[in-house]
Amino acid sequence: MKKPVIGISSNEQANFDGWFIEHYINYTKSETIKVIDDVEALPIIIPVLENNKCIDSYLDMIDGLIVTGGHDVYPLLYTDNMMNECGDVYPKTDFFDINLIKAALARKIPTIVICRGVQIANVAYKGTLYQDVQTELKTEIKHHAPNEGNINVHSIKIIDEDSLFSRLTGLKEQVFVNSIHHQAIKELAPIFKVVAQAEDGVIEIIELKDSKQFFIGTQFHPEILGSVGNENMMKLFRGMTNYIREAKEIEE
Numbered sequence: 001m002k003k004p005v006i007g008i009s010s011n012e013q014a015n016f017d018g019w020f021i022e023h024y025i026n027y028t029k030s031e032t033i034k035v036i037d038d039v040e041a042l043p044i045i046i047p048v049l050e051n052n053k054c055i056d057s058y059l060d061m062i063d064g065l066i067v068t069g070g071h072d073v074y075p076l077l078y079t080d081n082m083m084n085e086c087g088d089v090y091p092k093t094d095f096f097d098i099n100l101i102k103a104a105l106a107r108k109i110p111t112i113v114i115c116r117g118v119q120i121a122n123v124a125y126k127g128t129l130y131q132d133v134q135t136e137l138k139t140e141i142k143h144h145a146p147n148e149g150n151i152n153v154h155s156i157k158i159i160d161e162d163s164l165f166s167r168l169t170g171l172k173e174q175v176f177v178n179s180i181h182h183q184a185i186k187e188l189a190p191i192f193k194v195v196a197q198a199e200d201g202v203i204e205i206i207e208l209k210d211s212k213q214f215f216i217g218t219q220f221h222p223e224i225l226g227s228v229g230n231e232n233m234m235k236l237f238r239g240m241t242n243y244i245r246e247a248k249e250i251e252e
Helices: 030-038 054-061 091-106 116-124 133-137 164-169 222-227 231-251
Strands: 005-009 011-014 024-027 042-046 064-067 111-114 154-158 174-177 192-198 203-208 215-218
Touching (some): 005 030, 005 054, 011 091, 030 222, 030 231, 054 091, 064 091, 064 116, 064 231, 091 116, 111 116, 116 203, 116 215, 154 203, 164 192, 164 203, 164 231
Parallel strands (some): 005 042, 064 111
Antiparallel strands (some): 154 192
């Protein structure tokens, strides 16, 4: 059987290296590529394009999708005024990812959305965001810990033990995770359900209410933890590729 092909979304932003300031780069984290390769699947990076008609062509090529982290989500997409604490936004990427996620879910393509990915998925289906968790929630938990990305920094509580996340990982109560975000889900879109939350109430894992479809959204970064040997986090990516392999066997 051929390797499952996993599409990985990218980000587009201005290249500020001092040489090509007026040019843009498309990028994704190498950890995402690594964990997909480690589970014997083939990673393909999907560039941000203005021509959304290409989305169907990309989805024709892939068996699964990962929507990655990145810049802040444009607040006007969820009808909120931009706060001073909101970081750089790139609406072109937001629009592309919204269309990508909607098309993938309509096709029932197995999907994992991570950090900004879970935020833009929530916005895609009429949810809202905190533009800055620290400012709006006054939380004591350190949610933005970019220098500690490869280690766990706080705990989350699983509130749905029958979730896809729990079935794949075997984790049913408390999980310790990394945390590299300052925005988060505020009002959850009606299509989703909460699987896990931090102690301050920040939503950390979501899934579709339709439990028959493979979809997991994490506010933390399982791909980074998985790339440094966290087997529980690797079970998410291995679970997705195994799901794809089993579906292909049934088709054959």
